[in-house]
Amino acid sequence: MEKLTIQDASRKLNISQRDVREYIRSGDLKAERDPNSEHGRWLVIMPSEGEWQDKFKAYLDELDASITRWWWANEHRQGYVHYLENTGIENVEPNYLCGHRSENLWSSAGHTIEQRCMECLMQATEKGLPLFEDEIKKG
Ligand SMILES: [Zn+2]
Incomplete structure (x- = not known):
């Protein structure tokens, strides 16, 4: 082990x-105190x-389902919002x-x-992806 x-x-x-600490807290990762460490590190x-x-x-699936796919591609929020098919957790390079x-992304x-x-x-x-209609500002 x-x-x-x-x-x-x-x-x-x-x-x-x-995230590692978060997983330990939630029980998704198991951890124990290091018996050889003075500070009792995990x-x-x-x-x-x-x-x-x-x-x-x-x-990841949960995260993907919980956030919007529409994003501005520039900080001035000009032009169009685009649809991001996949979200990454870190170092996102939008595609x-x-x-x-x-x-x-903004x-x-x-x-x-x-x-x-x-x-x-x-x-x-065409791909049957969720469109998040409820996020559109009405009126
Ligand atoms: Zn686009």
């Missing part, structure tokens, strides 16, 4: 140290790869449905239907 510090576990699982008992992937995938790319809260990129909208509809 492999036991790693939070820092090493974070690197190995490719998630932030904060050691993460590493899950088997398959076991972890299942859990992590469920977490929109229409092929448009941007270095970052919340589309309060956008109107006219501001939605037509190409993104058509592709999302």
Whole structure:
């Protein structure tokens, strides 16, 4: 059984140290105090790869379902909001449905239907992706 510090576990699982602590708190990761450490640091008992992937995938799916897919591609919120098919947890480099790319993304809260990129909208509809109609500002 492999036991790693939070820092090493974070690197190995490719998630932030904060997430590792969060998983320990929620019981998704098991951890114990290092008996050889003066400060009683935590050691993460590493899950088997398959076991972890299942859990992590469920977490990603949940995250994916909970946030909007429409984003502004520039900080001035000009032009159109685009549809992001996949969200990453860290180091997001947005890749929109229409092929448009941007270095970052900005919340589309309060956008109107006219501001939605037509190409993104058509592709999302074709693929049966959720359109988040309730986020559109009415009137
Ligand atoms: Zn687009």
